Amino acid sequence: MFPEWMQGAPYRFDTVLVANRGEIAVRVLRAVKEAGLRAVAVYSKPDSESLHVEIADEAILLPDGPLSENYLNQEAIIEAARTSGAGAIHPGYGFLSERADFARAVSDSEIIWIGPGAESIEVMGDKISARSRMISSGVPVIPGDEVSIPEGGAHLGPLAVAAAKVGYPLLLKASAGGGGKGMRVVREPKMLRTEYEAAAREATAAFGDGTVYVERLLTGARHVEIQVLADTHGNCIHLNERDCSLQRRHQKVIEEAPSPGVSDSVRSSMGDAAVLAAKAVNYVGAGTVEFLLSSNGEFFFLEMNTRLQVEHPVTEMITGVDLVQKQLEIASGLEMGISQDQVTISGHAIEARIYAEDATRGFLPAIGTLSTWVAPSGPGIRVDSGVRQGDEVTVNFDPMLAKLVVHAPTRKSAIRRLDSALSNFVALGVVTNISFLRNAASHPAFLSGNITTDLLDSSDISEFRDPEPPTKALVSIAEAALRMGLDKTHSGVAGNPVDEHTGHSGDPFRTLSRSYP
Amino acid sequence: MEWSIGDESERYSVVMSNDGEAMSLSNITMDGQEIEPPNLQVSSDASSGRLIVEIEGIPKFAHVARVGDDWWIHLDGRAHVVKGYEKGSQKGQEADSGLTAPMPGTILEVSVKKGQRVREGQTLMVMEAMKMEHKIQAPSNGEVSQVHFQEGDRVDMGSVLIELAD
Numbered sequence: 001m002f003p004e005w006m007q008g009a010p011y012r013f014d015t016v017l018v019a020n021r022g023e024i025a026v027r028v029l030r031a032v033k034e035a036g037l038r039a040v041a042v043y044s045k046p047d048s049e050s051l052h053v054e055i056a057d058e059a060i061l062l063p064d065g066p067l068s069e070n071y072l073n074q075e076a077i078i079e080a081a082r083t084s085g086a087g088a089i090h091p092g093y094g095f096l097s098e099r100a101d102f103a104r105a106v107s108d109s110e111i112i113w114i115g116p117g118a119e120s121i122e123v124m125g126d127k128i129s130a131r132s133r134m135i136s137s138g139v140p141v142i143p144g145d146e147v148s149i150p151e152g153g154a155h156l157g158p159l160a161v162a163a164a165k166v167g168y169p170l171l172l173k174a175s176a177g178g179g180g181k182g183m184r185v186v187r188e189p190k191m192l193r194t195e196y197e198a199a200a201r202e203a204t205a206a207f208g209d210g211t212v213y214v215e216r217l218l219t220g221a222r223h224v225e226i227q228v229l230a231d232t233h234g235n236c237i238h239l240n241e242r243d244c245s246l247q248r249r250h251q252k253v254i255e256e257a258p259s260p261g262v263s264d265s266v267r268s269s270m271g272d273a274a275v276l277a278a279k280a281v282n283y284v285g286a287g288t289v290e291f292l293l294s295s296n297g298e299f300f301f302l303e304m305n306t307r308l309q310v311e312h313p314v315t316e317m318i319t320g321v322d323l324v325q326k327q328l329e330i331a332s333g334l335e336m337g338i339s340q341d342q343v344t345i346s347g348h349a350i351e352a353r354i355y356a357e358d359a360t361r362g363f364l365p366a367i368g369t370l371s372t373w374v375a376p377s378g379p380g381i382r383v384d385s386g387v388r389q390g391d392e393v394t395v396n397f398d399p400m401l402a403k404l405v406v407h408a409p410t411r412k413s414a415i416r417r418l419d420s421a422l423s424n425f426v427a428l429g430v431v432t433n434i435s436f437l438r439n440a441a442s443h444p445a446f447l448s449g450n451i452t453t454d455l456l457d458s459s460d461i462s463e464f465r466d467p468e469p470p471t472k473a474l475v476s477i478a479e480a481a482l483r484m485g486l487d488k489t490h491s492g493v494a495g496n497p498v499d500e501h502t503g504h505s506g507d508p509f510r511t512l513s514r515s516y517p
Numbered sequence: 518m519e520w521s522i523g524d525e526s527e528r529y530s531v532v533m534s535n536d537g538e539a540m541s542l543s544n545i546t547m548d549g550q551e552i553e554p555p556n557l558q559v560s561s562d563a564s565s566g567r568l569i570v571e572i573e574g575i576p577k578f579a580h581v582a583r584v585g586d587d588w589w590i591h592l593d594g595r596a597h598v599v600k601g602y603e604k605g606s607q608k609g610q611e612a613d614s615g616l617t618a619p620m621p622g623t624i625l626e627v628s629v630k631k632g633q634r635v636r637e638g639q640t641l642m643v644m645e646a647m648k649m650e651h652k653i654q655a656p657s658n659g660e661v662s663q664v665h666f667q668e669g670d671r672v673d674m675g676s677v678l679i680e681l682a683d
Binding site for chain 1: 518520522523524529531533540542545552554555557559561566568570572579580581582583584588589590591592593594595596597599601619620621622625643645646649650651674
């Protein structure tokens with residue numbers, strides 16, 4: 001049975017397999033169910049109890065072992081789609097989402113690939129081919145030189161020559177990299193070999209491809225990206241920008257839309273450039289064109305992410321467009337049903353990424369059991385989470401636990417809402433960056449909106465230090481908790497306790513008797 | 518029990534007196550020295566695993582979770598770890614001369630040899646965990662007295678990787 005919105009579509013499907021895990025699998029599976037379709041999850045053994053498995057209509061166990069055996073196992077995932085009767089596969093982000101060979105294998109198996117065509121992924125996935133395609137299409141690119149180093153590079157001659165031409169400081173990138181992995185800053189020539197080796201190793205471990213690429217490092221720039229949407233009927237629009245300037249080691253920390261550093265005229269010319277970039281590769285679906293915006297308003301193409309982005313919710317909040325729903329419509333061959341002049345900006349949205357990591361120890365990933373996990377809620381607060389209370393945080397996967405997204409009429413009110421929501425976000429048992437996010441969001445540079453990508457890495461970490469802890473209260477609470485035997489009484493569903501008197505879960509009047517801090 | 522907060526070395530002792538449903542703070546010492554106790558009561562909010570803390574008359578919720586001897590407490594919008602010790606137990610449990618693996622992972626590179634002098638901040642080892650590289654750096658100047666692992670070894674969290682002597 002096809003849902004009513006799909007009736008007239010040329011490529012219909014009633015079941016979607018989501019080839020991912022964690023928060024994005026949960027986000028997409030929910031959207032699939034909302035669209036009136038059957039949602040199929042895949043999982044590896046350690047994920048048997050995880051949230052994305054729980055919410056799916058059907059979940060298929062992938063072979064045990066390293067990622068290559070399960071979440072990166074193309075044959076097993078296509079086989080899972082066959083056995084579950086899935087007519088389409090949504091890859092989420094990461095994992096197989098930007099693998100052209102997978103997109104091709106899916107299509108060759110007569111399954112609809114919810115994403116751009118393999119050729120678009122191929123051209124944009126290789127930084128060198130993407131760059132030359134952008135140059136020929138008239139999209140501005142970062143000044144610099146391009147060089148490709150073959151894998152295993154025992155001789156660094158070509159790299160050294162290119163590096164000297166590009167100039168220091170420079171950025172070494174894995175050609176197939178992303179998410180900060182396989183990316184290194186080289187400040188002086190003598191560090192070239194060490195950093196190259198580190199980048200190549202990281203890239204190999206994460207992507208199975210050790211090729212690197214060199215480019216001039218622009219300091220003091222903003223990272224601004226444009227969300228694009230294109231359908232199979234030749235319609236291509238942009239949904240404004242996201243500002244992802246607050247980064248740490250090239251990992252985005254806080255993203256917002258609209259950007260405090262983008263004027264209407266920059267928005268419009270950057271939007272045009274993004275549409276141009278998407279059209280240059282015959283793009284279909286939801287994608288993101290990333291730019292570096294220098295302080296004088298000049299912008300340069302960085303790369304195109306040929307998939308849904310982690311930070312897509314901020315765009316959804318300000319435009320009111322559900323990007324995953326649009327992906328489903330476009331994949332079924334429908335027109336996207338929204339024109340450029342219908343895209344508006346309503347208010348301001350900010351996303352903070354909740355990581356299991358220790359900001360006081362160089363952002364080292366943290367592990368443990370989430371013995372308490374209470375996400376904030378309320379008007380203008382959205383939490384995309386892949387975990388529940390009681391879940392285990394292990395070293396096996398990316399340490400991002402959830403995304404907190406707030407929406408408010410202005411940037412200032414959105415920042416206040418963010419701080420309030422972060423302070424009501426209770427995660428115990430695993431060290432998280434929640435406190436650090438509060439510190440970052442109250443930093444004068446962030447408040448002023450004057451953020452550049454090097455802010456966190458060039459600032460003294462003490463600027464983001466926690467305030468003095470309320471020592472006397474804390475030790476008193478610990479002592480009292482111990483004497484009350486509190487550790488034995490831990491039960492109940494977080495944030496939705498059963499009322500002792502009525503026996504109802506989540507009694508709406510319950511809060512009236514409580515004074516929340 | 519004695520308590521310490523996060524990585525701080527101060528030890529606190531607390532005397533609480535039962536006050537009907539609640540407990541009142543009557544005495545608090547830091548490293549054996551008595552310090553001024555605030556007006557503070559703690560009572561239980563039984564159904565939710567939270568405590569209600571009244572500090573100088575202002576009530577707040579505290580979420581509390583116990584993991585081993587650590588008490589994780591969320592108070593005033595921040596999470597804290599309060600560590601519990603048996604009274605009079607040794608300060609600092611591990612030998613501080615050893616550098617331990619912060620995460621389970623694989624050793625990628627051993628940059629120093631036994632007997633080598635190292636400077637503060639110098640990279641001693643590079644390990645890989647969660648697909649990211651982490652440098653193990655010397656906390657102070659010293660001489661490498663032991664190297665416990667070599668390239669390619671898998672290490673558990675907390676394994677002593679390398680030892681330094683002054």
